[in-house]
Structures are given as structure tokens and as C-alpha cells.
Amino acid sequence: MKDNAARENLGVLRLRRGIAYLVLLFLTFLSLFAFYILFINATRSHPDIQKGFSFFPGASLGANFTNLMHNANLPVLSGLMNSLLVASLSAVFATYFSTMTAFGIHAYRFRLNQAAFSCILMVMMVPTQVTALGFVRLMASMGFKDSFIPLTVPAIASPVVFFFMIQYMKSSLPLEVIEAARIDGAGEFYAFNRIVLPMMKPAIAVQAIFTFVSSWNNYFLPALILDSKKKLTMPILIAQLRSADFMKFDMGQVYLLIALAIFPVVIVYLCLSKFIVRGVALGSVKG
Amino acid sequence: MPGTTLTKPEASSSQQYPASNGANKKTKGVSYSKWGYFFIAPFFLAFAVFSLVPLISTFYNSFFENYWVGLTQVGPRFVGLQNYSTLFSDGDLAAYAGNTAIIWLMGFLPQIIFSLLLAVWFTDLRLHLRAAGFFKTVIYLPNLIMAAAFSMLFFTLFSDSGPVNSILLSMGMESPYRFLANVWSTRGLVALMNFLMWYGNTTILLMAAILGIDTALFEAAEIDGATAFESFRKITLPLIRPILVYVLITSLIGGIQMFDVPQILTNGNGNPNRTSLTLVMYLNKHLFSENVGMAGAVSVLLFVVSAVLSVIVYFSIREKKQPKGGAGK
């Protein structure tokens, strides 16, 4: 009987597979096209780019790279390190503490449970643009100018990550696990760190990517907070190249720098995307 | 409400965890409930320090005339609801809200459709797509480019003498199509970029949700002879509902706060004739003069609109409560 059904479905399956590949190829084209142009432009010189578009690489990759590396005002290496540090810390803070908060609200019925949940959802709806200037002033008065603290620590309160975690817990975290742990004599935080966190790995990996990327690409706040050259992050460096003076204004370098800025994110993404799959494959309680 | 009872749709309430009845929970909850405060403390502490002050001041400021002309401050002067009445009397706010809604929908509809399709395909063991790893990687990539850079690229691509136009010309069009000088092509481009930047993100979220489903359910359905669509509708969809709610609400909020892409594509102006000017771009215009009064009023409105929409979405799409929460099973 199983064989029969499989045979009947084989044709349908082939068709579905064909459609799937077509759609995927189309989306792949759309998604990679921007990258292709980015890398093409990174190999072209500024006047060449000014003259219009090309599908073929230029010959200026080396020149762009040399110019970029010899720009004393453009600490690319430390920029990458700073961005990496800020983005990683944001990702760790956001995912760890949001999971913790979500667990607190999901697993315990304390009196302010509802109020806390509603309050966090309300925070999510405040447009970030308007509080930015007030935030910068507040940070300055707290003595946090030119420091990474205002760029990382606030990630502890990430309502969007929290909301995802609680939704994920609803579908994939049975509370019986905690009860089982309690019976085994585990403390609450031990149970959270050793049992809940591993079960939340796929969700954590997903949100870690998202937080990492948005922090990596953030320009507006770091530009207002950071002063000293050795603390600048990648988006500020890119913006600096774009507003370079007329003698040095060079879109070739801008594109190359954007390309360089994307590489580490792609690598982080590749690592984590493997992990999402593996994390699930390893199996949680359900497996 | 969230997190208190484990309301699972029927399909998943298999025998593995039958004990999710309220009575059991309550007795356990009493002795441990205080722990909840410890778990949520860091979040609220960080929130109080870094967000609450700016948030309260936003509300507070919306009742004042307070802006800078160059380096001279005007105000702060209490004006009551005058900022709000200015907003509404202009009559343009509705238009900007309309722009935002239209552009968001134009991007979100394809986004959710394609993401669902892809997530199902990637997780469908029977379909067994080759190179799935490659595709999974590729779809998320556009999100890695800074919105500003992505927008810049599109600006070049669709400019009057850009590659898209040169292809159109070589296909026999007489004169270049001026994408950014026409209403619907401009909106379409913003929507396309939003789609490209976020469909991978949504796909991953939905994949994570689907991967969280017990595979035994799919196997059982397959043995029962269910088609792919049937098992999607009967198993996948109900079980990923919480994540779908999440996707919808966050995308809605993201849509209401849409800014970077149209800002850079249209040089901050929302041209042509302000038809691609979104609400936050409008808000941003007030930030030039640090007009915290008007900007505050716009934010409060945005806040109210987001809140109302989210509550509606949350309650209308949330899993329907089974009578006495599936415990009767």
C-alpha cells in the first residue's frame, strides 16, 4: 500500500520538484544579482563607474585595494574587529537575555506576567528613529561617549527577539521538561542554562544572525556615539569614504569596502546556518 | 494568554505530553512563580535604563513646541494638542500612511507566499531538493548588504541609462523608462527591495518553526496517504501559527517603520510628488530641526497605529482556544 501511494505520487513529486527548482533559480538570480554588481564595481575605477554600468569586471581591483589599504584615515582592519566585537556582543546579549526573559514569562505565572508581556510588546512598537537623539544625549550625560557600551548593552532589552523566543517556546518548548528537571533536583537557572537553552538552539541561532547583521550594518547610532579613529565601525568607514573630499572621492573604493564589509557577515551566516540545521537534526526531546 | 497554558492544536497533542491541564500547572506555579521576576529582571533593567527615558520623553515632548533653528532653540513651550492638530489639519498624514501601507503590502504579499513555499520545500523530506544548502544560503544574502548600499545599487541599476534600461532599449523600446520618475515603478522598486531583503529572513524563521515540528506527524500523514498540500494545511500551518503571527506582526511593525530603502532611493523626498514618502520618512523630516514636538507627535501616532494593528492581528490569527485547552483529549 505504501509503495502504491509512492508510485502515484511520483509524477506529482517530479512536477513539484521541477517547479521548486525553477522558482529557486529565479530567486537565486534576483538575490545574487546585487552581489554580482557589487563585486564588479569593486573591480572598477571611479571614472569607469561614473560612466555607467558594466556586466564585466574592470581592471582596478588591485588599485582599489592598494588605495584602500594605504588610506591612513581608514583603519579597515580595526574597523572589522570593532564591528565584529560590537555585533557579536549585541547578538549574545540579545539572544541570551531575550530567551531568558521569554522563559521567565512563558514558564512562570507570577502576578505581573501579563503586564510584563504587554509592556514588552509596546516597546517593540516605538519607532527607533525618534528616540535616537534623546538616547545619544542620555549616553553622553552618563559618560558613555566613544564607548561600545551604548551600542551593545541595550541589546539586552530586544523586544523583537523576545517576541520570537516566546512564540517559538509556545510551539516547541514543553514545560514538562522543566518539571522533569525539578524532580531531578536542578535549580531554576541551571535548568534554564542546561536544558532550555540547548532546546532553543535553532531559534537562538536564527535570532543571533538577525541581531548580528542589523548591528553590523548600523550606521546612525555609532556615527553619533563613536569619536576616536580606533573605535570606528565598518559602516562609518564606508560613509567616510563616500563623503571623502573631491580629490579622493572614489566609488571603486566604496564598493570594495562594502564588499569587504559583507564577507565576514557571510561567513558568520554560513557557520550559523549550518548550525541551525544540525541543531535540529541532533534532535530535541521530540526526536 | 501567552505562556500560561500550553494550548496546542489538536494534531500535536499526542500522548507524549498529555498533562497540560491547568490544575497541574497551578500547583507547580505557586511555588516557583517568583523565579519569573529573576528571569525578566535583566531585560527590564536594561529597558528602564536605555529605552524608558527616551520613550517617556517622546510622549512628553509631543505636547511641546520645541525645535532648533540652526543653533537657537525655539521653546520648549507647552502647546497641548497643537502638534497633533497640525498633523491632522495638514491632511497629508493619511496620504503618507497610505503610501506606507501600499508599499508594505506590495512587498509583504510575495514575501510571505514565497517564504512559505520555500520553507515547505526545504523541509520536505520527500521532495529532497538538491543543493538545498546552496539555495538556503543564497536567499538570505541580500539581507546582509547594508540597506543603504542595496538601495544605491538599485538606484544605479534602474537609472535612466542603467543596465535595466539598456536591456529594455536593446529589446526595442524607443526611449528609456524613467523608473524613478513614475509613481508605481518607484513604489514597486521599494517593494521589490523590501521583498528581496526579507524573504530569506522569513524563510529561515518559518523553516526553524517547521523543523521544530515532530517529524513523526509527517510520517504518519504520509502513511495515511496525505498529499503534500494536505499535510501542509493540516499539520504544518496550524503548528507554525505562533511563528506566523510573529512574522506578520514584526513585518507589520517593520513596514510601518519603513525608512532606509525609500529614503535613499528617492533621496529622502519620497518623489514623485511624495507618493513614496513613508510615515517614518516624514518623521525623519522633522528630525532635521530636532523638532521633538512634531516628531514626538508623529511617533505617538505611529505607536498607536502599530499597537492597534498588532493587537488586531494577534487576536485574530492566534490559535483558536480549544474549549478547555485540548486538555479534554
Next chain:
Amino acid sequence: MKSFQKATAALLASLMLVSSAGCGSNTTPASSAAPAGSSAPAANTDSAKTLRIYGWNTEFQDRFNTYFKDAGKLPEGINVEWVITPNENNAYQNKLDADLKAQDSAADKIDIFLIEADYALKYVDSDYTLDVKGDVGLTDDDLKDQYQYTKDIATDSNGKLKAVSWQATPGLFAYRRSIAKDILGSDDPAKVQQALSDWDKFNAVAKTAADKGYKMLSGYDDSYRTFANNITSPWVDANDTIHIDPIMMKWVDQTKEFTDKNYNNKTSLWAPEWGADQGPNGKVFGFFYSTWGINFTLLGNSLATPVAEGGKAEVGNGVYGDYAVCQGPANYYWGGSWICGAKGSDNVDLVRDVMKTLTCDAATMKKITEDTEDFTNNQTAMGELAKSDYKSAFLGGQNHIALFAEAAPKINMKNISKYDQGMTEEFQKAFKDYFDGNVTKDQALDNFYKAIIEKYPNLKRAS
């Protein structure tokens, strides 16, 4: 699983690293805040040893390093600290404003900051800038060689000079010699100038050019500054009412006419197709460009093979040598940066030395021009170069410095206001819709008023 634990461990390690780094950076402001908190006028020793300079790019930094620091004029023990914030999203002004407002309590005082002409008055007409003569100590004699318009722009409503510039940026009309021969019968700058000396003639040539298959200009905004620099009254009057000068509507009408009659290519400043119009395949007669634009931007765009790819900046590569410049129908300038001394600076003497060396010293300024081809703000030095046998190969052997030197004194910037940056941006944006045919002229005007009052809520539309 293991890799995740490793990753978490690494992240936690880096977390500790930053928290300790955070502590380290915290101690510095805390310790130096103490003497500042005492609010005594006595100079904060740390801050007095640091020359803190704010800018949006490195142009001034290069000038400073080459002609001040490396020239041995920086006193020993002084540490120069550059705070460079790119202009994107108005970030530079946001940051500068925030720090200027906090200047009194800051441990590290801003000493110098840079401004651009379009928003110069915002700072010049404020209490945050030092009077160049009264506070900083430059004399009229020091300043006598600077072009008048560069001083007009930086003079506040009380007549006090608040900023100085090392460069002057008069604009000219750069045209293609080959196209000039085709439509005017001559490429001689004097003859071309005769044919373009006022707007009526300019429009007539545009028609001839179009008839022969050329475009007179490339984009909508190409001629904007030649009109906007010649307004007869400021954009905003004493009662905060906006006045659109009739000459601005002339720009609108001319550009609309050019667009409708295909005299231009509908491009935008800095767009790729605008750059392409300046290259070998361009069909555009000419471009309004000021000093810096000709030797750098236009030259780069004119080459067929870019320098970075082995092309040489010489005749034969693209349209190198096919350009020439003439005065054009109106006097204008485009660009330039000004140096301000910040109120509360604890290095006023040093600020004076910097200003004097870089903006008043004829020898230094002549050297800057010789080294970098930047047109400097010194009438004597530029006059000497104008009379020399200087020839630009790019411009087919023309001495354009002579034309610049002639044009710069004629620029009249008495009618600037602190709203000019916003006016320029919003006026161009609003009327682009009109040129594109999306809105009527009245709608474009409405949109302009709407946008400008969003930017400057204190302004009113004239009734």
C-alpha cells in the same frame, strides 16, 4: 554542539574583554572631568594640550598635516585629535551640534571645526564661533588678500567675521571644444564667451546645439548655482517669511524649457549618466563646474581608459584636451570649506596660527596651488599664477587660473541666509517633479513650501 560551545566561550571571552575595556575608557573622562567640574576658568591642562578638530572629510586634515604640522609649525607637546564624522544623514552637523552645546562641560574642548558654505551662517551667526578678528586675533592686514565673497559668507549679522577659508571656488562653464566648433564655428574661449555671455544668448545656443543633435546641458540642476548665487534678496526676510527670488523662477522656467525641448539629458548631479555625459560618448556641450571640479572630476570623467587601469591623463585618451572654460552667463561659486574657531577653545593662539598659515600666508597658499591645483583664497598668489605661462593640457593649453582669478572677485554673496542648505536641497527636489512632468508648477511650489517648513518650522509662506 561542540562548535556552539566553543563559539559561546569565545564570545564570552570577548565580552569580558570589552567590559574591561569599557572600564578603562570610563576612567579617563571621569578623572579629567573632575578639574572641569570645578568650573574655574583655569585651563584644563589635558585639553589645552590637545587640538581637537571636527570635520566631515580629510581634505583639511591633509592641508593641515602637509602645510602646518610637517612644516614644523605645530608646537611641541601638542596632540592633534581629529573627529571626522561623514556627512551622511546629516550626521556631521548632528554630532557637531551636540558637542558644541556640551562644550562648557566637556573635558576635551573643541578647538576648530569646519563648515560648508550652504549652512555656514548657522554657525557663523551663533555664539559658538569665535570672532576671527576680535577673539582669535587675525588683523585686517592678514585678511586683505582673501576674496571678498569668502568673507561675506562667513560674516554674521553684526558684521563680525567668524570663519576663514583657504580656498576660493569660483565657477566657470566648461565646454567641449569640438562641439563648440560644430555649433559656433569656433572653440576660442573669448568667442564662445561672447556667444554665452547672457541667458538669452545661452538659450539661443542651446537651440542651435539641439538642432545639431547635441544637448546644451546634462541635467536639471546643472545651472542651479549660477542662478541661486545671484538672488537679489535673501531666501528669508526678517519676519521669517520665505521669498522666492524671481531669478529662481527663471531657473525653473529655463530648466523646464530645456527639458521639454530636449536641450538637456534629464540627469541628476553625480548620477552615473551625468558622469557619462562628460566622457568620450557624451553629446553634452558643457558643464558648470568650479575650481575643484575641473581638474579632478571632469578630468577623470573625460578619459576613455581610467588612470587606475593604465590610462594616461593625456591627449588621445578620451576627450582629454577637448575641454575649455569660459566665464559663462553669470558669476557663481560652488563648494569650499571654512575654518571656525570654537567658542570655549583653550588653544586660541594655536587656532590663530593655523588660520594665519593656511588662509593668509601667500607663500603657503601659492605652494598649495602648485602642489594640488586647488585654487587658494589669496588674490596676490593667484594673480601671480594667472599672469604666469601656466597652461592646462587638459583644457587644450588654456590658462584657466587667469579666468578663475578674474571671476572670483565678481562673486557677490551678500544675500546668503542660514537656510540656504535646506532651500537648495528642497527647491531642487521639489521642482524635479515638475521637470519630470509629474506635477504642475503650483504643486511643485506647494511641495517646496511643505518640505521647507518641515525643515525650518519657524518659517512662513508669504501670503
